[in-house]
Amino acid sequence: MSVVGLDFGTQNAVIAVARNKGVDVIANEVSNRATPSLVGFGPKCRYLGETAKSLEISNLKNTVGSLTRLAGRSLNDPDVQMEKDYLSVPLIEKDGQLGARVKYQGKDTDFTAAQLAAMFLTRAKQTASAELKLAVNEMVIACPAWYTDAQRRCLLDAADIAGLKILRLINETTATALGYGITKLDLPTAEEKPRRVAFIDIGHSNYTCSIAEFKKGELKIVATACDRHFGGRNFDKAVMDHFRKVFQDKHKIDIYSNDKAKVRVSAAVEKMKKILSANAGAPINIEMVMNDIDVSSFLKREELEELVAPLLERATGPLEQALADAKLTQDDIDVVELVGGCTRVPALKRAIADFFKDKTLSYTLNADEAIARGCAFSCAILSPVFRVRDFSVQDIAQYPVEFTWEKSPDIPDEDTQLTVFNKGNAMPSTKILTFYRKQPFDLEAKYAKPDALPGRINPWIGRFSVKGVKADAKDDFMICKLKARLNLHGVLNVEQGYFVEEQEIEEPIPEAKDETKKEGEAMETDEKTNGEAKAPKVKKVKKQVRKGDLSLSAGTASLSPEVKERYFELEGQMQSEDKLVAETEDKKNELESEIYGMRNKIDEPYSSNGYSDFASEEEKEKVKAKCETLEDWLYDDGEDATKAQYIAKQEELRASAGPIIQRFNDKRQEEADARREKEEAAAAKKREQDEANRKAAEEAKKAEAEAKKAEAPAADEEMKDAPTAEGDEKMPDLEAST
Structure with a gap:
C-alpha cells in the first residue's frame, strides 16, 4: 500500500x-x-x-x-x-x-x-x-x-x-x-x-x-x-497594472489586449517579485513582447511596496x-x-x-x-502499513449547517429548522436527530449563513428522504432517529436511519455501601430469607430500544454513479490515447535517430565502430539512398504516421543494411570468441599453476612432518634420563602437614 x-x-x-x-x-x-x-x-x-x-x-x-x-x-x-x-x-x-x-x-x-x-x-x-x-x-x-x-x-x-x-x-x-x-x-x-x-x-x-x-x-x-x-498572484497583478501603464506610455502597446503577452509579462513580474524579496531593485526585460517590440524597465522594492499597499492593509x-x-x-x-x-x-x-x-x-x-x-x-x-506515533487530529467546521423539514400535520407547533453543526464544531462529528412521525418525510441540509460562503455558492447541501415510516399499532408516532455526520473530509451526510420504541425495563437499584462498618468487623454476607437469597431491589425505567432500520435516499452535489462511471471510462480512454501517442512519438524518435546513426556509421571504419569495412560501394550507396528516402518520408508524409508505420520503416532500414550489419556482428562475435578463448586459456593456465603450487606446498608440508617424526625418538630417549617431577626432594604431604 x-x-x-x-x-x-x-x-x-x-x-x-x-x-x-x-x-x-x-x-x-x-x-x-x-x-x-x-x-x-x-x-x-x-x-x-x-x-x-x-x-x-x-x-x-x-x-x-x-x-x-x-x-x-x-x-x-x-x-x-x-x-x-x-x-x-x-x-x-x-x-x-x-x-x-x-x-x-x-x-x-x-x-x-x-x-x-x-x-x-x-x-x-x-x-x-x-x-x-x-x-x-x-x-x-x-x-x-x-x-x-x-x-x-x-x-x-x-x-x-x-x-x-x-x-x-x-x-x-x-x-x-x-x-x-x-x-x-x-x-x-x-x-x-x-x-x-x-x-x-x-x-x-x-x-x-x-x-x-x-x-x-x-x-x-x-x-x-x-x-x-x-496571494502571490494578487501582488503580481498590482505590478502588472503598473507596467501596463509604463509600456502604454513608452511603447504605445496594451499588454492586456494580447493573451500571450499577458502571460509572458506575468512570468517576468513573478520572477522580479522574487528578486525584490532579497534585493533593493530588479530589472524587467522581455523581447518581442508583442508587435515585435522589446520592453524593459526597472523597479525598486520601495516602489513595489507602494503598489501593493492596498493589499498590505488587508x-x-x-x-x-x-x-x-x-x-x-x-x-x-x-x-x-x-x-x-x-x-x-x-x-x-x-x-x-x-x-x-x-x-x-x-x-x-x-x-x-x-x-x-x-x-x-x-x-x-x-494506513495500516505504517505504525506512527499516536497523534489525534481534530479540525473544525468553517460554516454552520442547519436542517429544515416539512411540518408534520400531527404536530402543528413543531419547529422546522435546527442548526445542527455550528461554526467551530469539531470535525469529524456525529449528531443524532430525533423525529416523531407517522408517515415518510424529507429534510434538507444547507448552510445557515449564506453570506459567509465564498462567492455565490448555493448554500444547499443535500436533500434526504426517510422511507418506511408509519404509525404503530396504537396509531401513535414512530420515533425516528437519523445519524447526521460531518466526516473526515468535511462532507455532510445522513448516514443512518432507524426507529426506536419506548419500553419499560427493570434495572437493579445499586445498594448503598455501609461505610459505618468498622475495621475488623466480620465480612458482609448475603442476607437470606427462609434460607433463600434476598432478591435485589429493582426499579422500572423507560428506555428507547432500537427496533429496526429506516431506508434513506439522498440527493447531494456529488455526481451520480452513472455520470462518474461515464467520466471514468472516458478518462481511461484518454489515458490510453496519451500512452499510444507517447509510444508513437518514441518510435518516431527512434526511427529518426536510426536514420542519422546509419548514415554516419556506413562511412566510418570498423575501428570507430562503423560499417565501412564490411560494405561495398554499391551497398553503401543503397543504404544511403534508403536513409534519404526515409528521411524525406519522415518529414513529409510521416509527420503524423502511426506507431505501426514507424516500426515498419525501421524494419525497412534494417533490412537494407542487413547483410552489412550481419558481417559487422560476425566480426564482433569472432573477436568476442577470441577474447573468450584467450581468457579461458589464461584461466586454465592459472588453474594449472595454482594446482602445481598446491601440490608443492603439500609435499613440503609432508617432508616437514616426516623430519619432525624422525627427530621424535631421540627426544624420547632424553626424556627417560630426565628427573621425575618429584625430583630428589619429594613434595610435602599437605594433608599430613595439616
Missing part, C-alpha cells in the same frame, strides 16, 4: 510520500519537486503538468489552470468571473457543473471541473507510481479551509474518476499543523497549558490563518480565518478574525509559523510581525512543501 500526500495548489502541486526513514518529496519527470497544476489539450493527446507548462504560451487557448478554484462552482459565481482574468479558455456549464471548452483532437470539447481536476490527479498518480515502483491507489489531498461541501464533493468525485481512493480530504493549514506537531517531543502534557501556534499560510491565491493547540499526541484546531483573494484581517473566533489575544500565541511562497515578501513579514507585537516569526517548516509533508503524515496515520 502506498502512503502518498498531495498538496493540490492553485499554481503548483507537491507530492510527498512516507517512508520508513521519514517523509520525502517526490520529483517529477523533469526532476522538479513542484509540478504546475495545469491541463492542456492538443490535436492528438493531452498535456499534463510540466508538459502543459512548457507548451502554455503556444497552446494558451487550450490550457486550463486554477483547477482547485473552479471545483464545485457555478458559471455566474462572482469568484469565477474574477478567475477569468487568470484564464485564457472560455468557461461553460456542462451537466449542471462549471467547465471549460477546449479544442481537443481537432474538435471543440467540453470538460467539467471534476474531469479537469481528475486529469491532473491522474498525472500525480503516475508520478508517484513511477517513483515508488508500485501502484498508487490511495492518497490524502489538501484543500483550502474555506471549501464548502459542494467543492469538497467535487474533489472527491475527481479522485474517483482518476481511480484514486481519498483517505482524507484535509484542510491545508491542518496538514501544516500536523507536520509541525507530530515530530515535536516536547509538547505539554494533558494537565499542562496547551501550546498555541498560529499557522499563517499565504500562497499563490489564498491567505489562511489557523490557531492550533498542541498537547502530547494531540492537535486541535480552534479557529480558522481566510482571505480567498490575497494583511492583518485574517489574523484578527482567527484570534476573535478563538477568543484569544496576541499574547496568548506562543509561536507564529509562516508557510507559503508569498510569506517571503519582506513588507508582508513586517506587517505580520507588527501585528504580533514584534513576536519572532518562525520558519521551521519548508514554506513550499509543508502541506504535502503533513498530508503524507496523515496518510501514514490512516
Whole structure:
C-alpha cells in the first residue's frame, strides 16, 4: 500500500510520500519537486503538468489552470468571473457543473471541473507510481479551509474518476499543523497549558490563518480565518497594472489586449517579485513582447511596496478574525509559523510581525512543501502499513449547517429548522436527530449563513428522504432517529436511519455501601430469607430500544454513479490515447535517430565502430539512398504516421543494411570468441599453476612432518634420563602437614 500526500495548489502541486526513514518529496519527470497544476489539450493527446507548462504560451487557448478554484462552482459565481482574468479558455456549464471548452483532437470539447481536476490527479498518480515502483491507489489531498461541501464533493468525485481512493480530504493549514506537531517531543502534557501556534499560510491565491493547540499526541484546531483573494498572484497583478501603464506610455502597446503577452509579462513580474524579496531593485526585460517590440524597465522594492499597499492593509484581517473566533489575544500565541511562497515578501513579514507585537516569526517548516509533508503524515496515520506515533487530529467546521423539514400535520407547533453543526464544531462529528412521525418525510441540509460562503455558492447541501415510516399499532408516532455526520473530509451526510420504541425495563437499584462498618468487623454476607437469597431491589425505567432500520435516499452535489462511471471510462480512454501517442512519438524518435546513426556509421571504419569495412560501394550507396528516402518520408508524409508505420520503416532500414550489419556482428562475435578463448586459456593456465603450487606446498608440508617424526625418538630417549617431577626432594604431604 502506498502512503502518498498531495498538496493540490492553485499554481503548483507537491507530492510527498512516507517512508520508513521519514517523509520525502517526490520529483517529477523533469526532476522538479513542484509540478504546475495545469491541463492542456492538443490535436492528438493531452498535456499534463510540466508538459502543459512548457507548451502554455503556444497552446494558451487550450490550457486550463486554477483547477482547485473552479471545483464545485457555478458559471455566474462572482469568484469565477474574477478567475477569468487568470484564464485564457472560455468557461461553460456542462451537466449542471462549471467547465471549460477546449479544442481537443481537432474538435471543440467540453470538460467539467471534476474531469479537469481528475486529469491532473491522474498525472500525480503516475508520478508517484513511477517513483515508488508500485501502484498508487490511495492518497490524502489538501484543500483550502474555506471549501464548502459542494467543492469538497467535487474533489472527491475527481479522485474517483482518476481511480484514486481519498483517505482524507484535509484542510491545508491542518496538514501544516500536523507536520509541525507530530515530530515535536516536547509538547505539554494533558494537565499542562496547551501550546498555541498560529499557522499563517499565504500562497499563490489564498491567505489562511489557523490557531492550533498542541498537547502530547494531540492537535486541535480552534479557529480558522481566510482571505480567498490575497496571494502571490494578487501582488503580481498590482505590478502588472503598473507596467501596463509604463509600456502604454513608452511603447504605445496594451499588454492586456494580447493573451500571450499577458502571460509572458506575468512570468517576468513573478520572477522580479522574487528578486525584490532579497534585493533593493530588479530589472524587467522581455523581447518581442508583442508587435515585435522589446520592453524593459526597472523597479525598486520601495516602489513595489507602494503598489501593493492596498493589499498590505488587508494583511492583518485574517489574523484578527482567527484570534476573535478563538477568543484569544496576541499574547496568548506562543509561536507564529509562516508557510507559503508569498510569506517571503519582506513588507508582508513586517506587517505580520507588527501585528504580533514584534513576536519572532518562525520558519521551521519548508514554506513550499509543508502541506504535502503533513498530508503524507496523515496518510501514514490512516494506513495500516505504517505504525506512527499516536497523534489525534481534530479540525473544525468553517460554516454552520442547519436542517429544515416539512411540518408534520400531527404536530402543528413543531419547529422546522435546527442548526445542527455550528461554526467551530469539531470535525469529524456525529449528531443524532430525533423525529416523531407517522408517515415518510424529507429534510434538507444547507448552510445557515449564506453570506459567509465564498462567492455565490448555493448554500444547499443535500436533500434526504426517510422511507418506511408509519404509525404503530396504537396509531401513535414512530420515533425516528437519523445519524447526521460531518466526516473526515468535511462532507455532510445522513448516514443512518432507524426507529426506536419506548419500553419499560427493570434495572437493579445499586445498594448503598455501609461505610459505618468498622475495621475488623466480620465480612458482609448475603442476607437470606427462609434460607433463600434476598432478591435485589429493582426499579422500572423507560428506555428507547432500537427496533429496526429506516431506508434513506439522498440527493447531494456529488455526481451520480452513472455520470462518474461515464467520466471514468472516458478518462481511461484518454489515458490510453496519451500512452499510444507517447509510444508513437518514441518510435518516431527512434526511427529518426536510426536514420542519422546509419548514415554516419556506413562511412566510418570498423575501428570507430562503423560499417565501412564490411560494405561495398554499391551497398553503401543503397543504404544511403534508403536513409534519404526515409528521411524525406519522415518529414513529409510521416509527420503524423502511426506507431505501426514507424516500426515498419525501421524494419525497412534494417533490412537494407542487413547483410552489412550481419558481417559487422560476425566480426564482433569472432573477436568476442577470441577474447573468450584467450581468457579461458589464461584461466586454465592459472588453474594449472595454482594446482602445481598446491601440490608443492603439500609435499613440503609432508617432508616437514616426516623430519619432525624422525627427530621424535631421540627426544624420547632424553626424556627417560630426565628427573621425575618429584625430583630428589619429594613434595610435602599437605594433608599430613595439616
